[in-house]
Amino acid sequence: MPSNSQTSINRRVCIIGGGLAGIACATALAEHGFEVSLYEARKHLGGRAGSYQDQGSNEIIDNCQHVSMGCCTNLQKLCRQLGIADSFETQKQLHFISPDNQITSFGESWLPAPFHLSLAFWRLPYLSFQDKKLFASGVKALAKAPYSELRGEKFSDWLHERHQSPELINRIWEVVLVSSLSESLERIDAAYAKKVFFDGFLANRKGWRVEIPDVSLDDLYSQRTLSALQEMQVNVLPNRRLRRLEIAGNKVIQAADSNDNYVEADEYVLAVPHHQVTQMLPTERRDHPLFAAIDKIETAPISSVHLWLDRRITDLKHAVFVEKFSQWIFSRGSSKNKENKQTHRYQIVISASRNLSNMNHDEIVETVMNELKEVWASAREANVLHFRVITEKRAVFSVTPGIDELRASQATHIPNLHLAGDWTSTNWPATMEGAVRSGYLAAENILRKYDIKNPVLAPYLKQSVLSRLIFGKR
């Protein structure tokens, strides 16, 4: 809600794109008294963190389960601002399904970071002692290496140079990084691999804690977010696609929709996915190096397999597969279907899912079901009552080696044009945290223009003393 101490600033901001980046930017500016209009092309807010109505089951299902971690301090801040922070459940343990289908629980001990997970790690049954030693030295070298040295290096090369064994690569490095960065190891910039391990597992004991919403993404980032934004006096305009920006000299003068309805504002924030940025600009502006670089950013797919089964197969809320086709499974609750039969819904997530493109949906479901049957006896008896396979081809931008040279800063050479979106320069991979950070950074730039120096960005989790002594300061 806008703080009463903030006086209204007679400045209009037009934000194009109602994903988490646009929402975060709108929230921060509305709190400082700006007149904010948020234009969203679709019916609902939330962008990629959204849900849709499944025709077969008539249920609202998330396009893909979204999880966050304790290190996502800006997402947490936004959720508090929007009044939705109570809808997440922090997982005290992760559950790993080993190549031989045993389930191992993995959680923190009383030891301070960076050792809080070490007891659980040394107990993992599917890694040899030799591999565990190799991993410990590998992760230490990664955490100690300066980002500037890692940037631009292929992470698979980095691993080979450190003699990490194939088992170790498949069973630890790949499991953690493919699901958090949605890319294969040979397409990951080593600096982003460090980011995941350092912020997630080594800096602070809370960093790794996985948070899973207990309601749909639609409930969180569309319905309740819409009410919160309206309370903050943000003018939210869903179903309103703005098609182009008109720029005269060094200034955006208006934005237009396809019916040539014009929107005028003092500041414009383009918070759309990276592959939609340049098409909104006048043709003669597109070859500016900033925009030309954006067009070179690549994307990675994520697939989710939604299964409605006739019985419960596990009580676990989630589990992580090691060296399997499936990567994560989430239990999504029970409900009655149209025939009044009890159904139990599970969602299996497969990141960087390029290998699925030559399989049809029946084959994908069969492969997944076969894996579930190997782990849970009840899955062997289960019937698939309904399924849905969704592959988002451009789910996230790829953190390919050298990506930082392509990511644009939120401020542009056109003083009243700002950029936001997970793909802009935040140092974070394509995540909700990255999107929120980008929105806050764009808002900070605008605030500074009007001499408001309040920081918007939430600080990182504090690095523990031991972590600082061993790896150096963040």
Ligand SMILES: Cc1cc2nc3c(=O)[nH]c(=O)nc-3n(C[C@H](O)[C@H](O)[C@H](O)COP(=O)(O)OP(=O)(O)OC[C@H]3O[C@@H](n4cnc5c(N)ncnc54)[C@H](O)[C@@H]3O)c2cc1C
């Ligand atoms: C399948 C999948 C799984 C994921 N899993 C996770 C996860 O577990 N954890 C995590 O942290 N992140 C996850 N992500 C990534 C996360 O969803 C994104 O990083 C984040 O939501 C991006 O937010 P954004 O605001 O930058 O972009 P978007 O969400 O893409 O928002 C952009 C918005 O702009 C709108 N728009 C586009 N053009 C126009 C226009 N011309 N006029 C008006 N509006 C327009 C779009 O409709 C959209 O709503 C996942 C993404 C996908 C696709």
